[in-house]
Amino acid sequence: MNRTIQTILFGILTALLFSAFIYFEEYAITNKFLNTIFGIGALALFLYIPKRSILIAGFLIGLLWFYWIGYSFEYQGVGYMTPIITLSFAVIYMLFFAPLYFTNKAYIRAILLFGLSFFEPFDWNWLQIELIFVDSYIGVFKYQLIIVLASLSLIQHVKKPYKFTPLLLIFLAFNFNSPTQKETDLKIKLVHTDIKQDIKWKRETLTPTVEMAYQEIRNAVEDKYDVIVFPESVFPLYMNRSPRLLESLLYLSKDITIIAGSLLNENGLNYNVTYMFQDTQYEVAKKLVLVPFGEYIPLPKFAQKFINDTFFSGASDFVVADQPTDFIIKGVKFRNAICYEATCQEIYEGDVDFIIATSNNAWFTPSIEPTLQKLLLRYYGRKNGVTIYHSANYKGSGIVQ
Secondary structure (H helix, E strand, C coil), X not given: CCHHHHHHHHHHHHHHHHHHHHHHHHCCCCCHHHHHHHHHHHHHHHHHCCHHHXXXXXXXXXXXXXXXXXXXXXXXXXXXXXXXXHHHHHHHHHHHHHHHHHCCCHHHHHHHHHHHCCCCHHHCCXXXXXXXXXXXXXXXXXXXXXXXXXXXXXHHHCCCCCCCHHHHHHHHHECCXXXXXXXXXXXXXXXXXXCCHHHHCCHHHHHHHHHHHHXXXXXXXHCCCCEEECCCCCCCCEHHHCHHHHHHHHHHCCCCEEEEEEEXXXXXXXXXXXXXXXXXXXXXXXXXXXXXXXXXXXXXXXXXXXXXXXXXXXXXXXXXXXXXXXXXXXXXEEEEEEHHHHHCHHHHCCCCCEEEEEEEHHHHCCCCHHHHHHHHHHHHHHHHCCEEEEEEECCCCEEEC
């Protein structure tokens, strides 16, 4: 076979094996055995394929995982940026895996690959190398990744007939003791909505949205739910500037605890927040971790304003809370998480058993984004022993364990 074709095929195969678990989940054909074999196979290929194949694999992984990110630019009035952003992420992840290009030694590549598992380009953390094992027989902790990489790299240093005996070490990475995820006795209703992003913020959409929320609350009360959770920014307005809506929700909170996403303008600053209405009182949880390039620009200050004004119409200017917020609901503590931050380790720090997560995934329809988000929630929930109650617009609502 022509060497160039072989190089390309190795790169394609590596990317496909590394990404297969996402698409298995997307099409509801997840299989632990296949995910285990494909995950091990992807890491093995990264350790042994030709140098140029690594660059091809990284480029394709960027496409297969993140082709959808540019979709949101359509709603910022700069839809022409979509293919540019898609190509940018392909290049970013080609460069992400590029350190492996500079050596042919499997054990050095293994060390580099493990080091890359700590690296988040531009604060974007949705490519977690351990994530490929989230629905497999292998665990998602760093020590388990080390074991797999070590066993694969040792093959290069063992002679026949024992060449593949180091693979037996992989059994030590099997998931025998996962942290226990607790359950609450509260009856929680997770509202799923499907409001298109192109109409979500239009004035004529507001009244039907509010009426839908009222009806969901009334139904939840009749069905004797303790808590009802709406998606991120289900109320597309600055709630603190809408006293009549606040009063209505406070009144309804006599019978049920209401969790709902909205916006807050305070001292001239904008916050993406969650409101909790309970017993005619309310609390506000401000977002702790912002989305890179969506809610803040992870670049030097001289570049931030230009990019914000040029590509985001000045909208990427949210600010954050100093610490995470916990809601106490009928004696049970829930950590608040809004969309992206539910996939960040910061939100799981401290004493956390339960998380209420809210998302608006309509920015990226149709795509694998909700599926990748669900896998990441599963990854963080299992790693930290936390049960996540997730309410989303478009796709993704459910209890994640």
